[in-house]
Amino acid sequence: MEFRSILLILLFTAGIISLFLSVYSFNFRSTLLIKYFRILGAAVAVYAFGYGFELTSSTLSDMLFWSKIQYIGISVLPGLVLMIAICYTGKEKWQTHGNLMVIFIIPLITLVSRELNDFHHLFYKTVSINTASPFPMLEFERGPFYLLHDFYTNIALIITTILFLQFVIRAAAFYRKQAIAMLVATFIQWVGFIFYLFVDIPWNFDINPLLFAASVPVFAVGIFKFSLFDLAPVARDNIFEELKDGILVLNLENRLVDFNQVCKKIFPDISKQNIGLNIRTNLGNSHKINEILSSNISPQDEVLIMEGNKVLYFHLSVSALFNRENKKIGTIIIFKDISLQKNLMVKLEKMASxxxxxxxxxxxxxxxxxxxxxxxxxxxxxxxxxxxxxxxxxxxxxxxxxxxxxxxxxxxxxxxxxxxxxxxxxxxxxxxxxxxxxxxxxxxxxxxxxxxxxxxxxxxxxxxxxxxxxxxxxxxxxxxxxxxxxxxxxxxxxxxxxxxxxxxxxxxxxxxxxx
Missing domain, CATH: 3.30.70.270 (Reverse transcriptase/Diguanylate cyclase domain)
Structure with missing residues (x-):
């Protein structure tokens, strides 16, 4: 089998796997993290398929056409990887419309400058066919917009690596494996990018689509496998659509897996740092959640929580959580605020007595x-x-x-x-x-x-x-x-x-x- 055939098989396989994982993510609730992963998989697939078809081309015009197709995916990859890191590490304050514009303004410039290169030649100064290679390949001289994209990719990968490193160091032991998987995926992308920039690869072959495609399954492992695949998506699909009640999700070992924002309002002390900790033993005796769950509670019970001088009443619902194979994988605890009803009942009882x-x-x-x-x-x-x-x-x-x-x-x-x-x-x-x-x-x-x-x-x-x-x-x-x-x-x-x-x-x- 000739070398080009091997490359094409690898590229198209990489594209298919990336596209499959992108489509597969639709089985999960569309959080921001899942959405960015979904787009990443699709972008890598476009990159891999585009480069594969470029290698099958024999004319310069066909190569340039497929190069333009590739940059639909290539341009957004650094920004998507950075946004995945921001979402994954819980940097909610960074997820603003202004920051989103800053992160994706250079990808937009990259895409537009590449698509319109025929008019300004600032992305590729010159383009030609390399006839010294075993098969026709696109050869080009890098322009300022190309170098801008390279610089931006470096910055994005550096920030991504720092975020994941910090998360690995600070993460609870329960989540450290998946955090390491995210870091490994980023290193894989680094390897491809550094090789492409600084290593003299024969015939200037671009290995980035293969390595980016290799990082997508590793990202999937980090996002889905260790907790989100087995527990959190199921919990979110079932109950997180209704956010008016406080929700805690525990695994079989009573470790905190997930909670919603309403729950954070009920228990201001809870944070992402508590994820992975045993909620009954590791939150301290003064923690309100520990106080409630350490007592003998029934599947349907009422609890009261003091908020300053104010008494809040909650209906506590404890339910087993099962996966698609009907295997118990955790517990859902729902705190429904019934303070209004309770206070109304007290008033009615007072009026009656x-x-x-x-x-x-x-x-x-x-x-x-x-x-x-x-x-x-x-x-x-x-x-x-x-x-x-x-x-x-x-x-x-x-x-x-x-x-x-x-x-x-x-x-x-x-x-x-x-x-x-x-x-x-x-x-x-x-x-x-x-x-x-x-x-x-x-x-x-x-x-x-x-x-x-x-x-x-x-x-x-x-x-x-x-x-x-x-x-x-x-x-x-x-x-x-x-x-x-x-x-x-x-x-x-x-x-x-x-x-x-x-x-x-x-x-x-x-x-x-x-x-």
Whole structure:
């Protein structure tokens, strides 16, 4: 087999492999990294096929035509390799429209100057056919735009190498293999470019399409094989389209493989430096993720996270992740922010249980809590007491001062009562100006003391409402059950009401115990 045939087989094979990997990348979610790799594979294929057809040409015009085709791929290769390095190493701040224009302005100049070389001869000064070679080959003298492209390629490869070297040094052990693969791919490109520039290759044969094509599968290994091929693309295809929830992806060893930007907002401490670390043991005891996942969580659970003085609620969903062969390869953890729903539920519960005016329990919730407390008392065998308090002649206050000021009186009254009772006591508005206090583990005699303390505090200290002083008195009926004597709430209330009636009949401003 003649030498040209061998070269053509190598070039067309290189082009086919590069094109195949470019098309194959469509099986994965189109991240910026995947997009640049996809274009790189296509550009290398154009380069390899174009050079192959150039070598099959026998006329200068055909060679120049295929040379122009090649530069559709050649011109963008340095920029694509650099962008792959930027994306791969997580230099998000570099990925701006301005930087993109800077990176690809020289490739654009290279492409335009090559395509229009017939008019200015600044890319190739002269072109001819080398007849001394075993088969016709294009021979040319390099012009300034050609040298500009060479200089730019050197700079791009230098920056790419530095980025990958830094990444290899700093990367977690879990990702170091794939980072080394990316570095090896860059070195392969370096070898081809340096040989082409400084080594006297017979007949000026261009080995770059072969070496660039050799770097494409190595790039594919670095991008796909070690984690992205087995785990991250599957995870991203399944769930990363919906970015409103925080997402963590772990492998079988509980190492962090991926996370989205929403997750970073939930856990500001998480970073790409955590990728590859065991999330349960290597993030430190103070890390919020570690705190949550180290606890016993169910596949569907709710967790709360403190953000300063603010409490955030999340629905935590833990699901197994399977590949196309239905083999478990990791875990997806989704944090769905349910703070709005939770806060709404709290407000609704408060509206359903709290008296809007006095901010204490309303009648319905008061009765419900009282019945629960009475049931507890029955089980414990201890005593319980009830106080039924009525504001004396409160209608006169409303008629004389108005309902607006009357409402303020009720608010001040409830504040005074709250200061006089325990946290375990149940205090609620039964209706109008009547209030009920349930006092667990309290005898009627002790309840009487509390009622008197409240009465005297109200009686001796006029309520100050704005610039007005309102003299108010209260009457209270007290009833309590001794140990092993239990009654339902309505019965307790009925006895307390009878005591209250006696207090009113006796002249108000007093406390009566119902025997």
């Amino acid at each position: 709290i008296d809007e005016l006095t901010n204490i329990y309303n009648r319905r919730y008061l009765i419900s809590l009282s019945e629960i407390e009475i049931a507890k008392t029955k089980r414990s065998g201890r005593s319980i007491s009830i106080l039924l308090i009525d504001l004396d002649d409160f209608k006169v206050v409303n008629d004389h001062f108005g309902h607006l000021l009357g409402d303020k009186v009720l608010k001040v009254f409830t504040r005074i009562v709250k200061e006089s009772i325990r946290n375990i006591d149940i205090f609620g508005r039964y209706g109008g100006e009547e209030f009920v206090i349930i006092m667990p583990e309290t005898s009627p005699e002790k309840a009487f003391i509390v009622a008197e303390r409240v009465r005297e505090s109200i009686c001796r200290n006029p309520l100050k409402i704005g610039d007005k002083q309102i003299h108010l008195t209260v009457s209270t009926g007290v009833f309590g059950t001794a140990e092993n004597k239990f009654l339902a709430f309505d019965k307790l209330l009925d006895f307390a009401d009878k005591a209250l009636y006696k207090a009113k009949k006796a002249g108000r401003n007093r406390t009566i115990i119902q025997e």
